[in-house]
Amino acid sequence: MTSTAHSSDEVAALVDRYGLQRAGARLPLGTYTRQLWARRHFITEFSTASNAVGFSRSFLGQAWQLLTPLLNVAVYYLIFGVLLHTKRGVDNFIAFLTIGLFVFSFTSGSLTAGARAISGNLGLTRSLHFPRAVLPVSTTLTALQQLVSSMVIMVPVVLLTGEPLSLRWFLLIPAVGLQAAFSLGLAFLFARLGARVPDTSQMLPFITRVWMYTSGVMYSITEFTKGRPHWVKTVLEVNPGAVYVNVARNALLTNNPVHPYTWPLAIGWAVVVLGAGYLIFWQGEEEYGRV
Amino acid sequence: MSEANIAAVRASAEPTVVVDDVHLVYKIIGKSGKGGAPAALRRMILREPVPGMRKVHAVRGVSFTAYRGEAIGLIGPNGSGKSTLLRAIAGLMPPASGAIYTQGQPSLLGISAAMMSDMTGERNVVLGCLALGMKPSEIAERYEEICEFAGIGEFISLPMSTYSSGMGSRLRFAIAATRTHDILLIDEALATGDAQFRRRSEARIRELREQAGTVFLVSHGLGVVRQSCDRAIWLEEGKIVVDGEANAVVDAYEERHDPEALAERLAVLRGNATAHVEADQESAI
Numbered sequence: 362m363t364s365t366a367h368s369s370d371e372v373a374a375l376v377d378r379y380g381l382q383r384a385g386a387r388l389p390l391g392t393y394t395r396q397l398w399a400r401r402h403f404i405t406e407f408s409t410a411s412n413a414v415g416f417s418r419s420f421l422g423q424a425w426q427l428l429t430p431l432l433n434v435a436v437y438y439l440i441f442g443v444l445l446h447t448k449r450g451v452d453n454f455i456a457f458l459t460i461g462l463f464v465f466s467f468t469s470g471s472l473t474a475g476a477r478a479i480s481g482n483l484g485l486t487r488s489l490h491f492p493r494a495v496l497p498v499s500t501t502l503t504a505l506q507q508l509v510s511s512m513v514i515m516v517p518v519v520l521l522t523g524e525p526l527s528l529r530w531f532l533l534i535p536a537v538g539l540q541a542a543f544s545l546g547l548a549f550l551f552a553r554l555g556a557r558v559p560d561t562s563q564m565l566p567f568i569t570r571v572w573m574y575t576s577g578v579m580y581s582i583t584e585f586t587k588g589r590p591h592w593v594k595t596v597l598e599v600n601p602g603a604v605y606v607n608v609a610r611n612a613l614l615t616n617n618p619v620h621p622y623t624w625p626l627a628i629g630w631a632v633v634v635l636g637a638g639y640l641i642f643w644q645g646e647e648e649y650g651r652v
Numbered sequence: 653m654s655e656a657n658i659a660a661v662r663a664s665a666e667p668t669v670v671v672d673d674v675h676l677v678y679k680i681i682g683k684s685g686k687g688g689a690p691a692a693l694r695r696m697i698l699r700e701p702v703p704g705m706r707k708v709h710a711v712r713g714v715s716f717t718a719y720r721g722e723a724i725g726l727i728g729p730n731g732s733g734k735s736t737l738l739r740a741i742a743g744l745m746p747p748a749s750g751a752i753y754t755q756g757q758p759s760l761l762g763i764s765a766a767m768m769s770d771m772t773g774e775r776n777v778v779l780g781c782l783a784l785g786m787k788p789s790e791i792a793e794r795y796e797e798i799c800e801f802a803g804i805g806e807f808i809s810l811p812m813s814t815y816s817s818g819m820g821s822r823l824r825f826a827i828a829a830t831r832t833h834d835i836l837l838i839d840e841a842l843a844t845g846d847a848q849f850r851r852r853s854e855a856r857i858r859e860l861r862e863q864a865g866t867v868f869l870v871s872h873g874l875g876v877v878r879q880s881c882d883r884a885i886w887l888e889e890g891k892i893v894v895d896g897e898a899n900a901v902v903d904a905y906e907e908r909h910d911p912e913a914l915a916e917r918l919a920v921l922r923g924n925a926t927a928h929v930e931a932d933q934e935s936a937i
Contacts, residue, residue: 406779406782
């Protein structure tokens with residue numbers, strides 16, 4: 362029989378001579394990014410489709426997209442506002458809580474969905490060839506679409522509770538933009554972690570819950586750190602969860618001033634986490650779909 | 653194709669796939685057979701590796717080179733590593749050791765290509781084509797053609813989870829087969845669907861083969877390998893048993909695994925031969 366096996370020297374010579382490429386080799390960052398951009402239609406279609414699928418098995422369908430955030434606000438208002446009285450020191454607690462919950466759940470939602478971006482789409486990763494970054498980008502986009510649709514509730518709540526419409530509202534655009542960049546970075550990081558350690562999804566609910574309770578979503582950090590050492594307040598306020606919640610509140614609510622360093626922090630967290638997340642995710646490109 | 657022909661092809665043609673001493677290892681996370689808390693505790697105390705993590709050594713040291721213009725059949729019993737090897741050539745699974753080099757991006761065309769089962773067939777067509785890197789305008793152009801080829805009628809607007817396995821694989825094949833490919837990897841696609849669809853898909857694969865540089869075909873249907881391949885690689889427990897001219901390799905494989913089929917085929921051939929001889933004699937008389 363004819364054998365076509367070559368020695369490793371011959372292989373090297375062939376590879377060199379015919380310009381062969383290693384199968385599944387990770388592309389250089391620039392080419393990778395261009396390929397990712399080329400799949401932008403896939404990303405938007407995929408995230409819209411998975412958003413629709415999320416509700417397709419319920420009787421009320423898409424209505425849950427509005428009902429879920431509305432019920433969340435009601436439950437949190439009942440528990441924290443009425444029963445635990447965390448509303449002290451807050452002017453307009455309902456609007457304060459609504460913005461806090463919706464904005465924070467965008468970040469925690471992208472984190473959770475990001476962790477399952479690879480591990481939940483193994484069939485797709487194992488059968489088709491595309492830059493894997495497509496998946497965390499899609500899941501983050503789905504979370505962003507949910508945030509945008511929850512604004513249908515957020516804006517009336519803010520207006521009905523007596524907040525005036527003002528030009529400052531336009532600050533919401535950079536606020537959400539920066540938060541989206543930050544959340545995408547997190548999704549990249551946790552997608553790689555979730556692809557390697559399947560237990561990540563089990564751990565995440567606890568992590569996001571602790572994060573939410575320490576981000577001043579249902580209480581005012583200034584109010585609750587009175588009488589504590591100053592560093593406690595600083596640590597809580599520098600945490601990105603609180604940063605993005607606060608810039609959004611600053612845009613929509615009166616009497617919610619932010620520190621001079623809050624906006625720079627919002628930019629800093631977005632740049633650093635997105636940059637690091639993308640790089641770290643790209644480095645693991647070859648290992649996705651293996652387990 | 654004879655051995656001499658193969659040698660001629662190789663001398664003139666360029667290599668498109670070089671597989672160099674490749675080992676492929678699956679990690680499977682799942683419950684190990686012996687279970688329960690005591691076993692888990694014992695593993696923890698003895699510091700045994702991650703419980704439930706099992707390794708399957710699917711391919712053990714495979715080397716070969718494929719050339720432009722070749723159609724190669726991969727044959728072997730279930731679990732011999734054929735499909736795994738194909739996935740690795742497609743770059744969808746990194747080798748544990750060794751390396752695979754390819755010219756251009758190979759495309760895997762398999763019925764196992766997963767789709768999103770909660771979504772409708774229509775959405776799957778669009779998503780699948782987008783994932784393959786097609787442009788939206790291109791998809792709009794080919795959409796009708798794809799649906800027609802799949803031939804699943806009104807089911808196209810229902811979620812894929814409601815499809816029979818045959819319909820699902822027809823749609824997947826129709827999507828994957830829309831594009832032309834440099835290196836085409838076909839995984840059991842020919843066994844898909846009913847007789848009518850099989851004829852159509854065979855015709856489509858022939859077309860794709862004419863355009864593709866190199867074709868790999870994994871199939872349990874040995875007849876298909878004889879018909880459409882000029883070279884065959886016989887895998888057994890992750891190792892190459894024989895690599896060579898398709899008919900010779902399939903004969904050897906049949907001799908080992910299905911001697912009755914070989915005997916039958918030979919009997920038919922001999923019968924034909926005798927019949928011819930008799931006919932000749934008759935005409936001579």
